[in-house]
Amino acid sequence: MNTKNMxxxxxxxxxxxxxxxxxxxxxxxxxLYSKPLLMPLLGVWLFLExxxxxxxxxxxxxLGLVFATLGDTLLLFSSGPAGGIYFLLGLGAFLCMQLCYxxxxxxxxxxxxxxxxxxxxxxxxxxAYLAVLLLLLWPGIPAPMKIPVAIYATVLTTMGLxxxxxxxTISGDAAMMTFYGSLLFIASDSxxxxxxxxxxxxxxxxxxxxxxxxxxxxxxxxxxxxxxxRKG
Numbered sequence: 001m002n003t004k005n006m007x008x009x010x011x012x013x014x015x016x017x018x019x020x021x022x023x024x025x026x027x028x029x030x031x032l033y034s035k036p037l038l039m040p041l042l043g044v045w046l047f048l049e050x051x052x053x054x055x056x057x058x059x060x061x062x063l064g065l066v067f068a069t070l071g072d073t074l075l076l077f078s079s080g081p082a083g084g085i086y087f088l089l090g091l092g093a094f095l096c097m098q099l100c101y102x103x104x105x106x107x108x109x110x111x112x113x114x115x116x117x118x119x120x121x122x123x124x125x126x127x128a129y130l131a132v133l134l135l136l137l138w139p140g141i142p143a144p145m146k147i148p149v150a151i152y153a154t155v156l157t158t159m160g161l162x163x164x165x166x167x168x169t170i171s172g173d174a175a176m177m178t179f180y181g182s183l184l185f186i187a188s189d190s191x192x193x194x195x196x197x198x199x200x201x202x203x204x205x206x207x208x209x210x211x212x213x214x215x216x217x218x219x220x221x222x223x224x225x226x227x228x229x230r231k232g
Contacts, residue, residue, distance in 0.1 A: 008044050012041040054230045071093035098159045156186060174225035195208070
């Protein structure tokens with residue numbers, strides 16, 4: 001990894017520290033300045049890390065990180081007077097991000113031939129989790145948000161499945177990073193949904209952001225390995 005890449009990673013680590021410090025101390029200004037920079041910095045790192053490899057694959061992930069940045073920014077205003085609108089717009093941005101990730105993963109292993117075809121019970125476990133989560137949260141979701149939340153949860157689960165499906169078709173390191181990254185992302189969104197529509201609890205935002213940032217980092221790192229292995 002060259003010096004420029006290390007500097008970008010250092011900036012990402014600094015923004016991560018600042019964002020989490022803002023969550024812990026309740027410093028909204030710190031969050032407003034640091035959170036929208038997280039995914040762009042990951043995108044710059046991914047571009048630099050893979051600039052000599054398979055741009056048609058890398059660019060799908062970069063587009064996903066653009067939508068993630070938009071979602072992060074919109075959700076910053078989801079607790080204000082027009083919070084419901086910003087939440088739905090943020091949800092839409094993250095849904096587009098999930099679709100980009102699914103498109104990226106399925107270009108390496110489609111559902112007709114990947115790991116899940118050999119292990120159908122793993123597929124069932126994801127569907128069971130989705131059903132239980134929606135069943136528990138459904139009474140607390142406002143009527144206008146029920147369908148958007150259900151659609152997003154389904155797409156999120158599909159992203160997790162598409163990452164899980166990579167096992168055996170890419171290198172072990174990349175498969176583990178994308179698998180654990182997707183699980184952390186699902187955990188992050190699950191904490192967010194439980195806190196918003198189920199049982200609100202103290203310091204939920206810290207758990208949401210720790211799992212979100214770690215999940216994104218692992219997914220993007222795994223994607224970088226996958227792009228370099230494809231080479232064209």
